[in-house]
Amino acid sequence: MQAPSVGGVRLPRGSGETVRLARGASLADFAEKIDANPAALVQALFHLGEMVTATQSVSDEILELLGSEMNYNVLVVSPEDEDRELLERFDLTFGEDEGVDEDLEQRPPVVTVMGHVDHGKTRLLDTIRKANVREGEAGGITQHIGAYQVLTELEGNERLITFIDTPGHEAFTAMRARGAKATDVAILVVAADDGVMPQTIEALNHAQAADVPIVVAVNKIDVEGANPAKVRQQLTEYNLVAEEYGGETMFVDISAKQNLNVDALLEAVLLTADATLDLRANPDQDAQGVAIEAHLDRGRGPVATVLIQRGTLRVGDSIVAGDAYGRVRRMLDENGKDVHEATPSRPVQVVGFTSVPGAGDSLLVVDEDRIARQIADRRNARKRNALAAKTRKRISLEDLDSVLKETHQLNLIIKGDNSGTVEALEEALLGIDVGEEVELRIIDRGVGGVTETNVNLASASNAIIIGFNVRAEGKATELANREGVEVRYYSVIYKAIDEIEQALKGMLKPIYEEVELGRTEIRAIFKSSKVGLIAGCMVQSGIVRRNAKARVIRDNVVLVEQTTVSSLRREKDDATEVREGFECGLTLTFNDIRVGDIIECYEMREKPRE
The missing domain is CATH 2.40.30.10 (Translation factors)
Structure with missing residues (x-):
């Protein structure tokens, strides 16, 4: 069969076989898989109206377009599948308990508190763990994810419950969704005087999408105008029917402020978990878990709050979480006390990472540091390629002239106090829609203060630096003033979003x-x-x-x-x-x-x- 020709360029002819490529792969990667010359693929794409270099990360659509021209079925492998293949290469698996059924032991349920802003989520957690985290908040919302374990009693037996504290504003949708993935049971907090609100429905959708059983805490029953029956009635529209109405969802009327019925709520969580879930894990295997939150500590370096899901994490273990790796040098509980072993459902702060992992990254224990580094490096390269493909603006021959004349683009560098916040802010900023005339690009993001390296990159890229709950380090401010780099500081996420949106609108042509x-x-x-x-x-x-x-x-x-x-x-x-x-x-x-x-x-x- 004759080789296909595009614009006079001879291309290798496939016979319909499938070529697996990672997201963000380049034409050189494609050429290597089919034993072709990358220059021929570049030339062929040029004749198809796309301008791409051989080593540039390209989008899924371009890879599939070129594949169809050459009679290859291009399959772009999802990040999850690629990660699974990467781990299999090192004889590792994630998300599975090893051993036989007898090796599994009961573990505490992991609970996320969700609901509308100002309905009392933070006050409830505050009452449960007898500590106040609200005083340090900015803008009236919880800005960080933490995890805590509390001891409660059910039928005379002492039981532990782990709480993941997710933020309650819609700007943090990505973090909240990730919080639900690590969750066994969700507590939906609804104010008895306010009823079901937009964010209540949003939180409910997250919990139902993650297939998590829900316990409804009807809060503020001590407030004038409280109507718990109305809340029960409203939630029946969303398939949450109270047990007293013949449904399966447990509703508990509470007052977080007065500490009314909070013990009954914890009992309801345990009863729901026991009735609907098989909460068991093998504590004797290598640890697996999820990074809930991570930040850069000035004295200790990268610190991650990790929830162990199976196995036992010990001091000295070689670990990898996302594209960060390291060795466990120290573990601390929620009270700042040293922990030597962390069993399933136990949240601990881990010190020893070489870089800051992302919120929601899976954590694995591996045999040696070398393997951890190799996995982290490959994940990092994959993430970079996928990001490059996503942010690359497609330039066709038709609009090349207009693109060369002028492109309106706002470059941003985001620095924050922890990885969850940075990710949430990035997600919110990329969601701003001002049409196709102006493009927002986030060229770098990271945890920690604004450094001289950030300022140099901003200067070279004409970027603006956003510092969220962080300040510039040392001589970075002086360098920024000298180079004319704008550094903007925020402590409230809505203000950052509003100001960037105004800036983008200001760049639009009149x-x-x-x-x-x-x-x-x-x-x-x-x-x-x-x-x-x-x-x-x-x-x-x-x-x-x-x-x-x-x-x-x-x-x-x-x-x-x-x-x-x-x-x-x-x-x-x-x-x-x-x-x-x-x-x-x-x-x-x-x-x-x-x-x-x-x-x-x-x-x-x-x-x-x-």
């Missing part, structure tokens, strides 16, 4: 609309040796203005679209404008005029964007 000023009819034409033809006119409507744009209409047909009223006189005096009902003399930059022609004056005004 939209102009035509506004008619007036119409005038030519009644007589005079010849002048100095200025050429002078039109003697009667203004029929509106005004005629000197230097205004005009069009000439003859017999209802536009003779010339754009000319200019170059001079305007009223009787013998120069005039700036002449109004309806008056006569005037004017000259145009267009000379082919006749008696009876209509001159329509107009101007272009900037239209405010909505």
Whole structure:
């Protein structure tokens, strides 16, 4: 069979076989898989209207387009599948308990508290763990994810419950969804005086999407106007039917402020977990878990709050979480006390990572540091390629000219106090929609203070640095002032989103609309040796203005679209404008005029964007 040809370029011909490529793969990667010359693929894509270099990360659509031209079935492997293949290469598995059924032991349920802002989530957690985390909050929302274990009693037996504290604002959707993935049971907090609100529904959707059993805490029953029955009725619309109405969902009326029925709520969590879930894990295997939150500590370096899901994590273990790796140097519980072993469902702070893992990254124990580093490096390269493919603006031959003339692009560097916040802020900023004229690119993100390296990158890329709950380190401020780099500091996420949205809108090209000023009819034409033809006119409507744009209409047909009223006189005096009902003399930059022609004056005004 003859090899296909695109634009005269001979390409290798497939027979419909499947080629597996990672997201963000380059044409060189594709060429290597099919034993072809990368230059030929670049040339072929050029003739298909795409300009890509051989080593550039390209989107899934381009890979599939090229594959179909060459009779290859290109399968872009999802990050999850690619990660699974990577771990299999090192004889590792994630998400599975090893051993036989007898090796599994009961573990505490992991609980996430969700609900609308101001419905009392933080107060409830505060009451449960007898500590106050609300005083340090900015903007009235919980900015960090933490994890805590509490001891409660059920039928005379002492039982542990692990709480993941997820933030309660819609800007943190990504973090909340990840929190639900590590969760066994969700507590949905609804204020008895307020009822079901938009974020209540959003939180409920997250919990149901993660297939997590829900316990409803009807809070603020001590407040005037509280109506717990109304909450039960509202939630039946969302398939949450209370047990007293014949359903399966446990509703508990509480007051977090007065500490009313909080013990009953914890009992309801345990009863729901025991009834619907098989909460068992093997504590004797290598540890697996999830990083809930991570930040850069000035004294201890990268610190991650990790929830162990199976196995036991010990000091000295070689670990990898996302694209971060290291060795467990120290583990601390929620009270800051040293822990030597962390069993399933136990949250601990781990010190010993070489970089800051991302919120929601899976944690694995491996045999040696070398393997941990190899896995982390490959994940890092994959993430970089996928990001490059996602942020790459597709340039076709048709719009190349306009792209080269001017591209409106706002480059940002985000630095925050922990990885969860940085990720949430990035997600929120990339979600800002101001059309296709302006592009927002986040060229770097990280945890910790603003460094000189960040400033140098911002200077080279014309970027703005956003510091969220962090400040510039050492000489970084001085360097930023010298290089003219703008560093903006925020402690409330909504303010950052609003200001960046305003900046993007300010970069949009102005939209102009035509506004008619007036119409005038030519009644007589005079010849002048100095200025050429002078039109003697009667203004029929509106005004005629000197230097205004005009069009000439003859017999209802536009003779010339754009000319200019170059001079305007009223009787013998120069005039700036002449109004309806008056006569005037004017000259145009267009000379082919006749008696009876209509001159329509107009101007272009900037239209405010909505």
